Amino acid sequence: MERRLDQDLERIRHNLLRMGGSVEDMVAKANQALVDRDSALCEEVVRLDNDVDQLELDIDDACLSVLSRMQPIARDLRFLVAVMKINSDLERIGDSAVNIAQSVYQINQQPPLKPYIDLPRMSQLVRKMVRESLDAFVNRDVELAQAVMAGDDAVDDLYKQLFRELSSYMIEDPTTVSRALHLLLLARNLERIADHATNIAEDVIYYVEGKDVRHHSLAQANAGNGEPVSRSAL
C-alpha cells in the first residue's frame, strides 16, 4: 500500500505541474497576442493569472499541511522546500506574463514598429527553459537543470541585442520612442522569466544533490558570467 505521505506529495507535484503548464500557456498567449496583434488574447492572459494565483496559495497550504502533520525528513523535506520555492517563482512568471500582456496591449494600439522576429524567438527560448526546469524537477535530472541554467546566457544576449537595436530606433526617429519602450519592457519581462526558470533549475539541483552542490552551482554560475550577480544583470 502506498504511504499516505507519498499520495500527498504526488498531489502537490501534480498541482505544481498544472501551474507550470498554465504559466507556459500564458507566456505563449502573450506572444501570440503580439504576433497576431490580437489584444483579446491579452485579456485571456490576465484571466489565467487568477487561476495561477489560487494554485500558488493551494500548493503552499498543502506543503505546510504535510510539514506539520507528517514531519517529513531528508529527501521528502527537501522536496517540499523545493516545491515552495518553485511555486513562488512560477507565480512571479505569471506576473511577468501579465506585464507582457499589458505591454502588448499598448503596442497593439499603434502601427507595428518592425516585423517581430527576435521577440518571438526569445519567447520560445524562455518557454522552453520554464518547461525543462520543471521536467528536470519531476525527473530529478541534474543535467537538464544545468542545461536550463546555461540557456539563460542566450536569452541575456538576445535581450542585450534588442536593447541596442531599440535604442537606435529611438535615437533615429523620436516617433518610435513609445513603441520601442514598450517592446523593451516586454523583452525585459521575458528576460526575467528566464531568470525565474534559472532559479527553479538551481532549486532542482539543491533538491537532488544537497547543499554542497548548490554552493558549487552558484559559484559556477558566477564564474561563467564574469560578474558577481548573474541572475538579473542589465
Place this chain on the structure above:
Amino acid sequence: MERRLDQDLERIRHNLLRMGGSVEDMVAKANQALVDRDSALCEEVVRLDNDVDQLELDIDDACLSVLSRMQPIARDLRFLVAVMKINSDLERIGDSAVNIAQSVYQINQQPPLKPYIDLPRMSQLVRKMVRESLDAFVNRDVELAQAVMAGDDAVDDLYKQLFRELSSYMIEDPTTVSRALHLLLLARNLERIADHATNIAEDVIYYVEGKDVRHHSLAQANAGNGEPVSRSAL
C-alpha cells in the same frame, strides 16, 4: 532554561536581520553613487552582494536543519517557512541593488541629464518599505505590514511619473536616449525592490495570522489596484 529550538530560531532571525541591514545599505550606497556621481560606491555595492548571497545560503541551510532535526509545528513552522520566503526576497533585493549600481556606473560616464530629485525620493521610500517589512516581521506587527503594502502605490506612482518624464526627454532630444534609458531601468529596479518588500509584508501577515488572512490580504491588494496583478504591473 531556553529551549534549544528557541535558540536556533533566534540565531536565524538574527541572520535574517543582518541580511536585511546589508541590502538596505546596498540600496542606500547605490543611490549615493548616483547623487554624488561616485562610481567607487558602485563597486562596493557589488562586493556587499557576495556577503548577501552567502547569508542566503546559510539561512536556508539553518532552516532546513531545524526543520529536519526538530520537526517544529504551528507557529514555529510558519516562522521558518516565512523566513525562507523572506530570505529569497532579500537576496533578490540585493540583485536589484547590483543592477542599480550597474546602471549608475553607466550614467556616471555621461554628463548629468537633470538634477536627480525623484529618484533619491523613490530610493528613500523603497528603503523605508524594506526596513519596515522586516520590523513588522520581528514584532509580528500586522498593521505595519499593511502600511508597507499600502506604500507600494506611492512608489508605483513615482515610477509612472518618471516613465512619462523620461519618455518626453527622449522624444524631444535624441541625445538623451542612452542616459534616459539607464535612469528608467534604475527606477524599474527600485520599483521591483518595493514589490519584494510588499511580498515580505504579505508573508508577515501569513506568518502572524494564518492562511485565511493571506487570502484576504491578496484580495484586498488586487481590489485596491483595480488590476488582477498589482505586484509588478508596468
